[in-house]
Amino acid sequence: MVSRSNFDLNLKELKDKLFAMAAEASQSLHASIEALKTQDIEKAKEIIAHDKEINRMDNSINQQAILLIAKESPVATDLRKIISALRISSEIERIGDLATNIAKSTLHIGDQKLIKPIEEIPKMLGIAEEMLEGALEAFREEDAALAKKVADRDDQVDEMYGKLVAELMTYIPNYPNEISQITQLAFTCRYIERVGDHVTNICENVIFLVTGERFDLNN
Template sequence: MAIRSSFDKDLKRLKDDLLEMVTLAKNSVEDSVKALADLDFEKAKQIIEDDEKINRYDEKINNLVVQLIAQQQPVATDLRRIIAALKISNDVERIGDLAVNISKSILHIGNGPLIKPIVEIPKMANMALEMLTSVIEAYINEDPVLAKETAASDDQVDALYGKLTQELLELMAKNPQYIHQVTQLAFVCRYIERIADHTTNMSEHIIFMVKAKTYELNT
């Protein structure tokens, strides 16, 4: 019983670290999109610098997973919980990297008027962040139904991404002097679309954790 109690504490620590990591990544995405709307270069630089905090959590989780597998030799559901946490942390680390990429695009855009107000991009970001919030709820509650429902929302993000990309191409054709800026805005849209893709990956990991079945949701 003492061994199991210690193992349960380690599993809880693994989950808690992962949730802290998700909060940092989510905040980075929110802040990067706001920095874009405001062309806040100092905020963008801070997001890039703070990414190291997310990376440290990823390393901490990786080390804990190795320790748990080596010392406890978990099987069945316990092993799937550990592997799911490892895979989810990898996706969260990539989400943090994408927030950094958005911030770098802000710095590349530089000073000068924006070709149009940043309105639709935050909408797409909010959709992706709502997916992230939902998938973490599914992870906490080990809810495969919610995980699958969350992944289905990726289609809406993809649709808005396609619409925005088309609009940006049209703006570029009409305003060749803004090619550099529009290109960076297109990159930002792509980064946000990828955030939704990583969230869908997380849904797959949760379903596998609970059902021991592999589902391809990111198609």
């Protein structure tokens, strides 16, 4: 294994890439709901195209992590730091995919008149965004207690998901010609609910990093 200072420098570079990727995915996620609210088709297309950059960043992190393991043969905490970064990168990449899915729902809806203003869905996303920010902070500070606290908020996302989808289903009898739109809005709620699940997975990896133990926080 190379010198401690070199390893720490390489690890910092890996984490910097991870936080940069998270910023891109978070931006796409926020923009996807804004595009839905305003029915901005061009913005939705930009979000979909940008997913390639998030995927590229994920691949770069994977390659660097594998190279770091191969060159330095880390053990114990050092190995957990690399493995956690790999797993968290995968979760962030999936969050980027979900932002793309929301943008695709916007394309499906197109310029149809919305059955109601998009107000509650952004509130649900707001909780998921706060969770993501908190999970990344827990990773940065290696704070298992904060990770657990962030994961606990997933119950709020799940509760809002259930209420919003149930409400959307009540519109079907009065808007039989808008079933496609209602379905896409329900899909969007599901995508945000999945964001909460992926953030919870990030929290699990933070706890693994700190304690060396695996916990299922999604139950």
